[in-house]
Amino acid sequence: MSAPISAVPLEQAVWAALADVHDPEIPVISVVDLGVVRRVEVAPGRVRVELLPTFVGCPAVDLMRSAVEERLQGFAPDVEATVTFAEPWTSERITPEGRRRLRESGFGPPPPERPELSALDPAGSDTQPDRLLPLLPVGECPYCGSRATTLENGFGPTLCRAIYHCTACRQPFEQFKQV
Amino acid sequence: MTATPAERRVTRASAVPDVPAFDTAGLDAPVREALAELLLTMADDEFVLGFWDSEWTGIAPMLEEDVAFSSLAQDELGHARVLYEMLAQLTGGDADAIAFGRPVDGYRHCRLLDHPRTDWAFSVARRWLYDTADAVRLGALRRSSFAPLAEVVAKIRREETYHLMHMDVWLRRLAGGGEEPRRRLEDALAKLWPDALSPFAPLAGEHALLEAGILGQPMAELAERHLAQATATLAGLGIALAGGRVTGSPPSTVDGRDRAVPAESFRWLWNEFTMVHRSEEGATW
Numbered sequence: 001m002s003a004p005i006s007a008v009p010l011e012q013a014v015w016a017a018l019a020d021v022h023d024p025e026i027p028v029i030s031v032v033d034l035g036v037v038r039r040v041e042v043a044p045g046r047v048r049v050e051l052l053p054t055f056v057g058c059p060a061v062d063l064m065r066s067a068v069e070e071r072l073q074g075f076a077p078d079v080e081a082t083v084t085f086a087e088p089w090t091s092e093r094i095t096p097e098g099r100r101r102l103r104e105s106g107f108g109p110p111p112p113e114r115p116e117l118s119a120l121d122p123a124g125s126d127t128q129p130d131r132l133l134p135l136l137p138v139g140e141c142p143y144c145g146s147r148a149t150t151l152e153n154g155f156g157p158t159l160c161r162a163i164y165h166c167t168a169c170r171q172p173f174e175q176f177k178q179v
Numbered sequence: 180m181t182a183t184p185a186e187r188r189v190t191r192a193s194a195v196p197d198v199p200a201f202d203t204a205g206l207d208a209p210v211r212e213a214l215a216e217l218l219l220t221m222a223d224d225e226f227v228l229g230f231w232d233s234e235w236t237g238i239a240p241m242l243e244e245d246v247a248f249s250s251l252a253q254d255e256l257g258h259a260r261v262l263y264e265m266l267a268q269l270t271g272g273d274a275d276a277i278a279f280g281r282p283v284d285g286y287r288h289c290r291l292l293d294h295p296r297t298d299w300a301f302s303v304a305r306r307w308l309y310d311t312a313d314a315v316r317l318g319a320l321r322r323s324s325f326a327p328l329a330e331v332v333a334k335i336r337r338e339e340t341y342h343l344m345h346m347d348v349w350l351r352r353l354a355g356g357g358e359e360p361r362r363r364l365e366d367a368l369a370k371l372w373p374d375a376l377s378p379f380a381p382l383a384g385e386h387a388l389l390e391a392g393i394l395g396q397p398m399a400e401l402a403e404r405h406l407a408q409a410t411a412t413l414a415g416l417g418i419a420l421a422g423g424r425v426t427g428s429p430p431s432t433v434d435g436r437d438r439a440v441p442a443e444s445f446r447w448l449w450n451e452f453t454m455v456h457r458s459e460e461g462a463t464w
Binding site: 035053055056057058082083084085086087088089090150153154155156158159162163164177179 | 198199243245246248249250251252253254255256257258260261327333334335337338340341344374
């Protein structure tokens with residue numbers, strides 16, 4: 001928890017410091033591993049960090065933003081974290097390390113591949129009557145790794161979590177929603 | 180005097196909106212006005228639906244649905260918040276004041292959302308109708324020339340997919356769930372059907388929105404697409420919309436009550452959701 005050593009490039013030091021900032025709702029994972037940090041910009045005297053909300057209505061965004069700014073105090077006289085929708089946060093953004101940490105704490109990591117959002121993709125097919133609904137998102141059991149799972153509830157204790165049941169090891173589990 | 184971290188946080192949160200700043204210089208007055216109308220109607224729809232959803236918190240027919248409807252409510256209020264903040268930036272207003280500070284007849288939500296919560300089948304039927312309509316509307320905005328809206332829509336659509344998926348499961352469950360659930364679902368659809376197209380009620384500035392490429396297709400076209408989809412799904416469930424119980428009056432986007440005069444049930448809801456705001460106006464915490 002100290003100001004950067006001058007030998008380390010500032011941008012790299014900022015990324016390293018951001019690894020100390022954790023998701024307030026799922027504290028096992030950092031904002032970096034969650035893929036919430038879109039960009040770090042470093043200029044003489046200032047640091048800018050862009051954050052992508054996991055969900056539009058995520059109540060933790062304000063906390064993340066102030067936690068990022070607090071962590072970066074001393075890195076530059078002018079530090080600012082902003083929220084952007086310039087690209088949608090998707091569950092693919094979670095890093096392999098983030099997935100490992102989620103799994104270790106009993107959260108199903110969202111499978112790394114993009115969900116089959118046929119209805120939402122830009123080919124224009126979403127206007128056909130039978131294509132409004134995408135395929136079901138895939139669940140991966142954090143205990144046994146099986147994908148033989150069923151979605152019990154697309155809605156869980158926070159906006160970003162869904163409830164699954166593993167038919168292989170018969171455990172219920174929460175998964176970070178695949179979006 | 181140094182503020183404590185907690186104090187700093189509150190000030191910070193209320194001072195900085197969750198939508199990035201955008202440039203409105205390129206929008207001429209009629210387009211700006213039309214865009215404001217579009218944002219207000221969409222935000223009001225999401226906001227009002229979110230509050231109706233929240234009426235199930237604690238009393239839904241099963242725990243899983245209590246969680247689901249509370250989460251749906253939170254999603255919708257989140258969507259409304261971003262749209263209100265965008266509107267506030269466009270018009271120089273304040274998002275909280277727009278959301279909570281208007282008189283009851285100042286809201287522009289669609290008629291479909293002017294019915295009380297009623298029973299579970301009714302809430303399912305309404306949400307399913309709204310979500311299928313909303314998917315069509317969002318589809319027409321995903322390539323909007325107004326980039327801040329297109330960006331937020333891209334994000335919202337991914338979330339709405341879960342809503343639609345959830346309501347589709349419930350629609351099928353009630354339709355195939357035996358005599359009483361089926362009857363309640365059909366009664367609800369019969370009552371809601373005349374308002375099924377109301378999310379696409381024409382906007383005063385629609386022409387300007389189409390010209391500017393902000394809205395992809397005319398509302399009338401979107402309404403037709405929604406009608407075709409909803410009818411096809413219901414027909415697949417054996418719910419006849421022509422000659423069956425569900426046809427009361429045919430759905431229409433225009434009947435004089437379009438996004439204007441709220442029903443008694445909305446007055447009650449408005450009273451609920453503005454109560455805290457009205458109790459101490461201008462308070463921050």
